[in-house]
Amino acid sequence: MGTAERKEREKAELKELILKTAKDILVKNGQDGLSIRKIASIVEYSPATIYLYFKDKDEILHELMEVGFKMMGSYMKHISPDMSPIERIHKTGEAYIKFGLENKDWYDLMFNSEKPMKHIFDCGAEWNEGMNMFNFLVLNCEQAIKENNLTNLEPQILALQLWSTVHGLVNLTLSERMCIVVEGEPNELINKTLTSMLVSIFNQVK
Amino acid sequence: MGTAERKEREKAELKELILKTAKDILVKNGQDGLSIRKIASIVEYSPATIYLYFKDKDEILHELMEVGFKMMGSYMKHISPDMSPIERIHKTGEAYIKFGLENKDWYDLMFNSEKPMKHIFDCGAEWNEGMNMFNFLVLNCEQAIKENNLTNLEPQILALQLWSTVHGLVNLTLSERMCIVVEGEPNELINKTLTSMLVSIFNQVK
DNA sequence: CAAATATACTGAACACTGTTTATTAAATCC
DNA sequence: GGATTTAATAAACAGTGTTCAGTATATTTG
Structure with missing residues (x-):
């Protein structure tokens, strides 16, 4: 059954959403306005969840780079x-x-x-x-x-x-x-x- | 009487001590390690006291510049x-x-x-x-x-x-x-x- | 179908940050 | 000695990145 595939796709989608949100914040609020907690509140997950998709903030900044x-x-x-x-x-x-x-x-x-x-x-x-x-x-x-x-x-x-x-x-x-x-x-x-x-x-x- | 002069001198001395401490922290811990609260704890005053001598952190950084x-x-x-x-x-x-x-x-x-x-x-x-x-x-x-x-x-x-x-x-x-x-x-x-x-x-x- | 396991997520805490304000303690002036 | 000015602070506000124990849900196994 394709439940594993679906789950993997959903994980990838959330990761992409986090990145897209980070990008939007960077454009709108600059680098100082970009925080893990702000990303979390916009994607409507807890800040801790972000760390299930990225090692730390540096990794997010690296992907934005x-x-x-x-x-x-x-x-x-x-x-x-x-x-x-x-x-x-x-x-x-x-x-x-x-x-x-x-x-x-x-x-x-x-x-x-x-x-x-x-x-x-x-x-x-x-x-x-x-x-x-x-x-x-x-x-x-x-x-x-x-x-x-x-x-x-x-x-x-x-x-x-x-x-x-x-x-x-x-x-x-x-x-x-x-x-x-x-x-x-x-x-x-x-x-x-x-x-x-x-x-x-x-x-x-x- | 010279009490006003002494007070003024003491104020200037504390201001200088804050700046010297900021300088030391910058050299030892870098710019990320330099915080108002760290300066305050080293000069043994409360963080709020720093603001009686400097408008804000930017002013301290300007003087360090x-x-x-x-x-x-x-x-x-x-x-x-x-x-x-x-x-x-x-x-x-x-x-x-x-x-x-x-x-x-x-x-x-x-x-x-x-x-x-x-x-x-x-x-x-x-x-x-x-x-x-x-x-x-x-x-x-x-x-x-x-x-x-x-x-x-x-x-x-x-x-x-x-x-x-x-x-x-x-x-x-x-x-x-x-x-x-x-x-x-x-x-x-x-x-x-x-x-x-x-x-x-x-x-x-x- | 029920029990065991695996996955996804989060609340709360830790240790910080700059800054403001009401309040207190002390020194000076009259 | 009492009034006033000055100096200092405790506590709060609103944030920051990060970790970890615990929970709820979904999936797999017996």
């Missing part, structure tokens, strides 16, 4: 292999920054918070999504170096340089350290800085 | 006007990164945490320490641009580019996003990236 990476992917759909490596790098940077600025809570989960990372280290797991993103960047750097005869550059170091700069720009903006130090439209400053970096590296943009 | 900037200053003492602007920029970057990596909790308070900033916005105050740091960087950029005839560069944008990169490097390292994505000694990777950036901008280091 993965959702964040999927969202980020949709910001980068338009980046095609037809573009030049430099253009690809430029578009990736723009999309990365746009995603970060428009999705602070997701960005923090993905690139700042210690909690999803703690879960990864506790489980001996990998940060596949982040690794894929970085490897894609390294690949583009390799091609850009080859196509432009920039033999003095190392792809990995160049990728680190690019990532650090956009990560820094996003964080300085989100933490309001940038706006307090320099006047001017944030988006314009960010784009100018991104362009400045690409020019300094490749002596061209696009 | 200012201590952090003083600490950072001591990492930059050796940077002298005798150096070339580019060398000054290089040494500033190195010192900034060294401070960040060696003082995670202070760095977070100064450049990541929303709480000290919330206090600044609530009080209509200014982020003087951060501003001074940034202005010093802009000044060095101006001089570097002038001395090296890099007329296509804007000092402010260049400063933003430099700051973003070192800020990104520090954060990616502290949040363990860098070590999980790329193998190799972190310090070496960071120095290579810093050098790579300076070379790409100035076509030279030092």
